[in-house]
Amino acid sequence: xxxxxxxxxxxxxxxxxxxxxxxxxxxxxxxxxxxxxxxxxxxxxxxxxxxxxxxxxxxxxxxxxxxxxxxxxxxxxxxxxxxxxxxxxxxxxxxxxxxxxxxxxxxxxxxxxxxxxxxxxxxxxxxxxxxxxxxxxxxxxxxxxxxxxxxxxxxxxxxxxxxxxxxxxxxxxxxxxxxxxxxxxxxxxxxxxxxxxxxxxxxxxxxxxxxxxxxxxxxxxxxxxxxxxxxxxxxxxxxxxxxxxxxxxxxxxxxxxxxxxxxxxxxxxxxxxxxxxxxxxxxxxxxxxxxxxxxxxxxxxxxxxxxxxxxxxxxxxxxxxxxxxxxxxxxxxxxxxxxxxxxxxxxxxxxxxxxxxxxxxxxxxxxxxxxxxxxxxxxxxxxxxxxxxxxxxxxxxxxxxxxxxxxxxxxxxxx
Amino acid sequence: xxxxxxxxxxxxxxxxxxxxxxxxxxxxxxxxxxxxxxxxxxxxxxxxxxxxxxxxxxxxxxxxxxxxxxxxxxxxxxxxxxxxxxxxxxxxxxxxxxxxxxxxxxxxxxxxxxxxxxxxxxxxxxxxx
Numbered sequence: 001x002x003x004x005x006x007x008x009x010x011x012x013x014x015x016x017x018x019x020x021x022x023x024x025x026x027x028x029x030x031x032x033x034x035x036x037x038x039x040x041x042x043x044x045x046x047x048x049x050x051x052x053x054x055x056x057x058x059x060x061x062x063x064x065x066x067x068x069x070x071x072x073x074x075x076x077x078x079x080x081x082x083x084x085x086x087x088x089x090x091x092x093x094x095x096x097x098x099x100x101x102x103x104x105x106x107x108x109x110x111x112x113x114x115x116x117x118x119x120x121x122x123x124x125x126x127x128x129x130x131x132x133x134x135x136x137x138x139x140x141x142x143x144x145x146x147x148x149x150x151x152x153x154x155x156x157x158x159x160x161x162x163x164x165x166x167x168x169x170x171x172x173x174x175x176x177x178x179x180x181x182x183x184x185x186x187x188x189x190x191x192x193x194x195x196x197x198x199x200x201x202x203x204x205x206x207x208x209x210x211x212x213x214x215x216x217x218x219x220x221x222x223x224x225x226x227x228x229x230x231x232x233x234x235x236x237x238x239x240x241x242x243x244x245x246x247x248x249x250x251x252x253x254x255x256x257x258x259x260x261x262x263x264x265x266x267x268x269x270x271x272x273x274x275x276x277x278x279x280x281x282x283x284x285x286x287x288x289x290x291x292x293x294x295x296x297x298x299x300x301x302x303x304x305x306x307x308x309x310x311x312x313x314x315x316x317x318x319x320x321x322x323x324x325x326x327x328x329x330x331x332x333x334x335x336x337x338x339x340x341x342x343x344x345x346x347x348x349x350x351x352x353x354x355x356x357x358x359x360x361x362x363x364x365x366x367x368x369x370x371x372x373x374x375x376x377x378x379x380x381x382x383x384x385x386x387x388x389x390x391x392x393x394x395x396x397x398x399x400x401x402x403x404x405x406x407x408x409x410x411x412x413x414x415x
Numbered sequence: 416x417x418x419x420x421x422x423x424x425x426x427x428x429x430x431x432x433x434x435x436x437x438x439x440x441x442x443x444x445x446x447x448x449x450x451x452x453x454x455x456x457x458x459x460x461x462x463x464x465x466x467x468x469x470x471x472x473x474x475x476x477x478x479x480x481x482x483x484x485x486x487x488x489x490x491x492x493x494x495x496x497x498x499x500x501x502x503x504x505x506x507x508x509x510x511x512x513x514x515x516x517x518x519x520x521x522x523x524x525x526x527x528x529x530x531x532x533x534x535x536x537x538x539x540x541x542x543x544x
Contacts, residue, residue, distance in 0.1 A: 072492065261495040268501040275505035283513025284520060285529035289506065290448030292532075295540055310447030311493025315485040316506045317449050321478045328471035335420050335468055338427060339475030342458075345433035346450075346476050349440025350483030354491055356445045366540040369446055373537030376452055380530040384523055395466035402467045 030055035033204075033223045033243040041249045044256060044265070045212035048248060051205040054225035055241075060196045060204045061137035061224045062104040067247065069099035069215040071263030073184040075176075076151070076359040091151045091161055091359070092176055096144035097184055099215035099263045103134045103192055104206050110194040117188045121363060125182035125191065126175065134192065136240050137224035141177040142170070151359075183361065184263075186302075213265045213303060216252045220245050264303040271297070275316070290317060291376060295369050298362065306365040310357050331406040420468045432462055436476055443477075444484030450477050 034052035042048060054060055077090040105113075109132045116123045129135040151162035168176065185191050196206040204223075223243040230237050252258065255268045275293060282289035290313050297309045328334045357365070382388055416429045435457040443450035454473040458464050488494055517525075 257497055259495045259497050261492060262498065266498070268497065271498060271501045272505045275502040276509050279506045279509025280513045280516060281529070283510065284517050284522075284525045289509065290443075290446075291452070292536065293502075294447050295536055299539065307488075307491070307493040308495050308498070310445070311485075311488030311491070312447075312495050312498045313502070314444065314447045314481060314488060315494065315499060316503050318478075318481050318485055319503070320506065320510045321449070321474060321481055324474050325471070325478055328474065333467075334471035334475050335418055336475070337416070338418050338432075338468070339472040340479075341416070341429055342432045342436040342472075342476040343479035345436040346440035346480035347483050349437045349442075350444040350480040351487060353441045353444030353446075354484055354487035354493065356441070357447075357488075357493065358491060365446070366542075370537045370540030372442065372446065373533045373540065377530050377533035377537060379452060379456055380526050380533060384526050384530070389523070392466070398465065399467040399470070 030058065030225065030227045030241050032241050033058075033060070033225045035221065035223050035243040035246045037221065037246050037248055039248060041251055042210060044216075044252050045210040045214055045250070047207055047209050049205060049207050050221055050223065050246070051203070052223060052243065054198070054202045054204055054223070055227050056200065056202040058198075058202060058225040058227045059106055059133060060198050060206075061106075061134050061226070062196060062206050062208070063137045063140060063222045063224065064100070064102050064104065064208060065098040065140040065220055066100040066215045067098075067218040067220045069217050069258070069260075069263070070096045071099045071184065071215075072261075073097040073180040074358060075180055075183050078359070089151045089153075089162075090165075091149040092146055092180060093149065093161070094144050094146045094177075094180060097180060097263075098140055100210075100219065101141060101181060101185060101191065102208075103129075103137050104195045104208055105132050105134050105192060106196045106198060107194050113188055113192055113194055116192075121186075123182075123188055126178045128188070128192065129178065132192070133226060133229070133238075136226050136238050137222070138174075138178070139222070140220075141181050142174045144173075144177055144180075146173055146176055146180065148176075186362070210250065213256075214250060215263060215265060216250050216258050218247050218249055220247050222246075259304075259308070262304050262308040264301070266301060266304070270301075285380065290314070291373065295366070295373065298366065306362050307357050311354065331403065331410045333403065333406055418468070425464060425468065427462055427464065432458070435461060436480075440480040440484075444480060444487070447484075447488075450480060 033054040036051050038049040038051070050062055072093070072095050074091065074093040077088045077092070080087050112128060112132050116128045126135075129138055146168060148165040148168060149162040150165050155162040181191065193208070195208060196204055198204045222245055224240055225243075226238055226240045228239040252265055256265055257268055258265045274296060275289065278293045278296070279289040282292065293313055294306075294309055297304060297313070298306050325334065360368075383392070416427050418425045418427050436454070439450050439453045439457065443453070451473065454477055455469055458469045458473055459466060485494075
């Protein structure tokens with residue numbers, strides 16, 4: 001009996017101690033930062049200030065991300081592994097990337113960002129995160145689901161993504177997510193900004209600028225305060241506390257609309273005016289507008305992914321091509337055997353091409369398109385040389401003559 | 416292959432035509448343009464066909480590519496309906512007004528302007544200026 005009585009209070013004591021331990025740990029890292037936003041809504045971007053209090057002497061990082069809008073991000077790993085000398089041919093794909101993601105870091109870290117900017121397109125997101133300590137705040141993209149495919153040349157040719165591989169572990173997902181984030185948002189300025197001012201007593205404030213044309217909807221803000229960093233050999237231990245989530249709403253009004261597939265907002269009047277001007281010019285020079293429309297769209301709307309541009313411009317010409325074919329077929333001006341014969345080969349090409357768009361980066365897209373345009377310029381020039389003009393004159397008159405005859409024949413049949 | 420067109424018979428090298436068409440189709444569906452300006456020289460110069468057979472037949476061949484490319488792009492989720500709806504009416508209007516303006520301009524001048532414009536745009540994409 002006596003023994004039992006002894007155990008009960010002991011048990012209670014142990015339980016109390018367990019309950020106390022997590023609290024004690026939080027206490028050790030300091031109290032959670034407070035967080036206040038000066039606005040609850042933004043009108044298609046603007047400035048919003050986050051402020052609050054962290055333990056004195058802590059470094060403050062502010063993570064901001066779109067909470068309800070996600071976009072697709074993908075990366076094709078076709079670079080030779082320097083260790084094994086093999087090309088991995090891995091394709092990474094996620095549909096859960098936040099449509100906006102940015103970490104605001106302390107103001108005095110600006111030089112690190114300048115260094116990264118100077119490195120140009122080859123800057124390493126993970127390295128900058130480490131150097132500025134912002135990896136302590138990097139959290140939202142680590143929770144996304146990333147599919148990993150084993151691509152093969154054969155699978156690419158038939159247009160499949162390859163075999164879906166096993167899901168990656170937490171660490172691999174985190175490191176791949178950084179690559180996808182960088183691939184999606186590309187520039188240093190899109191992903192990081194040195195904007196947090198911290199007073200010696202731990203009061204902090206950050207003016208955050210959101211550009212226009214971002215996804216509308218709810219944005220979450222989380223403040224991470226790093227109170228202590230210790231290095232043990234290569235391993236860094238970071239003591240940090242996170243604030244509660246604060247949110248604001250980004251609003252938009254027509255004609256600015258959010259393109260869910262592209263993950264960006266755009267004033268719809270612009271593509272309309274551009275397409276009108278370019279398609280008229282396309283008719284004049286005798287080449288479809290797609291040649292000019294695509295590069296201009298990816299140049300002036302850097303937030304618009306090239307895959308979306310290519311995939312959306314293509315169907316716009318489908319209708320005019322169809323009506324052209326109908327008009328020519330009415331006057332029997334199409335050789336079906338020839339058109340369908342070459343068309344079958346083009347069908348196969350059209351099956352493969354869109355897959356390749358997915359596998360290249362925007363820079364590769366621009367590079368290849370640049371050369372295509374130079375070749376096209378060469379073709380255009382060739383069409384203005386005297387030899388070509390002379391030949392063309394004859395051909396055009398024959399063309400007119402045949403067309404006339406064909407039209408008459410069609411009419412005669414009709415009557 | 417022999418092709419009959421309005422009473423004339425032409426000998427066409429279909430191997431060359433299909434290979435060229437295949438490559439042009441990959442390129443044009445990859446970058447999202449029609450491919451006409453490449454198909455016409457292929458058929459007139461490489462296949463030696465006269466212009467009057469090429470205009471209609473090349474359009475038919477390209478249509479196959481555009482239709483397939485469109486389907487595949489949609490399958491991969493690369494199609495944005497709103498963007499399409501803002502561009503499509505503009506493309507139709509352009510197709511309507513274009514030929515009327517074309518009548519009043521010298522094609523030679525237009526092509527030279529286009530040539531300069533394409534070089535500038537190409538160099539811009541290559542980041543050369």
